[in-house]
Amino acid sequence: xxxxxxxxxxxxxxxxxxxxxxxxxxxxxxxxxxxxxxxxxxxxxxxxxxxxxxxxxxxxxxxxxxxxxxxxxxxxxxxxxxxxxxxxxxxxxxxxxxxxxxxxxxxxxxxxxxxxxxxxxxxxxxxxxxxxxxxxxxxxxxxxxxxxxxxxxxxxxxxxxxxxxxxxxxxxxxxxxxxxxxxxxxxxxxxxxxxxxxxxxxxxxxxxxxxxxxxxxxxxxxxxxxxxxxxxxxxxxxxxxxxxxxxxxxxxxxxxxxxxxxxxxxxxxxxxxxxxxxxxxxxxxxxxxxxxxxxxxxxxxxxxxxxxxxxxxxxxxxxxxxxxxx
Numbered sequence: 001x002x003x004x005x006x007x008x009x010x011x012x013x014x015x016x017x018x019x020x021x022x023x024x025x026x027x028x029x030x031x032x033x034x035x036x037x038x039x040x041x042x043x044x045x046x047x048x049x050x051x052x053x054x055x056x057x058x059x060x061x062x063x064x065x066x067x068x069x070x071x072x073x074x075x076x077x078x079x080x081x082x083x084x085x086x087x088x089x090x091x092x093x094x095x096x097x098x099x100x101x102x103x104x105x106x107x108x109x110x111x112x113x114x115x116x117x118x119x120x121x122x123x124x125x126x127x128x129x130x131x132x133x134x135x136x137x138x139x140x141x142x143x144x145x146x147x148x149x150x151x152x153x154x155x156x157x158x159x160x161x162x163x164x165x166x167x168x169x170x171x172x173x174x175x176x177x178x179x180x181x182x183x184x185x186x187x188x189x190x191x192x193x194x195x196x197x198x199x200x201x202x203x204x205x206x207x208x209x210x211x212x213x214x215x216x217x218x219x220x221x222x223x224x225x226x227x228x229x230x231x232x233x234x235x236x237x238x239x240x241x242x243x244x245x246x247x248x249x250x251x252x253x254x255x256x257x258x259x260x261x262x263x264x265x266x267x268x269x270x271x272x273x274x275x276x277x278x279x280x281x282x283x284x285x286x287x288x289x290x291x292x293x294x295x296x297x298x299x300x301x302x303x304x305x306x307x308x309x310x311x312x313x314x315x316x317x318x319x320x321x322x323x324x325x326x
Contacts, residue, residue, distance in 0.1 A: 080291035100276035119211025
């Protein structure tokens with residue numbers, strides 16, 4: 001684990017270098033965005049004022065000097081200041097993180113609560129109408145783009161055509177302040193129902209197929225036949241003996257799940273007007289807000305690498321034979 005942690009830190013540094021370079025190579029920049037905003041407001045800046053603004057934004061130095069300065073601050077968890085609002089990036093991420101964390105956690109729970117039982121039942125009933133029907137239905141859902149699913153759900157369940165069951169946008173009601181603690185929590189979760197479904201349904205197919213494949217392989221092993229020969233009930237054989245080893249492929253997906261959900265939330269959060277990390281990422285890229293883009297990119301990279309480390313630990317817990325392997 002110490003060796004893998006060292007490799008993860010090197011990889012994280014590489015992510016920061018690539019992200020920093022690509023952000024500077026992209027057309028436009030924060031200075032141009034700021035000047036365009038001034039132009040729309042009818043404000044014209046002189047050449048000297050433009051140079052002062054460039055110096056204020058920290059863009060008057062070389063790219064290497066800018067990166068060294070950013071890296072020195074980042075290792076102390078100082079993400080710098082936003083080039084658009086001039087507030088600390090840490091504050092912007094802090095406000096968005098809580099909403100996105102709950103959204104992605106609920107999505108991950110829904111994915112596994114739905115997909116794993118479906119995969120296990122498909123493996124147990126391999127080749128039956130249940131197996132074929134479940135596979136067809138899940139891959140049909142997988143083929144539907146998230147923005148289209150979100151639009152359909154909004155039209156069917158939020159507009160009164162035919163139902164008006166869920167809020168149309170936002171993450172809380174206007175009159176939420178008048179509710180108690182439990183009322184505010186319920187209102188918050190009620191606003192997340194449709195976004196969570198839109199983030200989760202596409203992963204049901206992949207996770208359930210991994211669970212199905214893992215269970216099919218395990219159910220053919222000799223120790224499963226021996227457990228059945230001993231007279232153990234089919235339920236005990238499945239849930240006590242087969243499921244633990246059959247879940248290894250599913251556990252591997254944990255390393256990719258949260259970064260995938262964050263990428264998907266860029267679209268879903270904008271559709272439902274949820275002020276989370278996805279919305280912040282879209283705004284930062286659109287505004288060429290370099291410090292915010294860098295902080296978000298490196299944090300997502302760190303979350304991915306942490307997911308790999310957690311996956312390795314879980315593999316060792318579920319299968320002791322894997323401990324000590326590089």
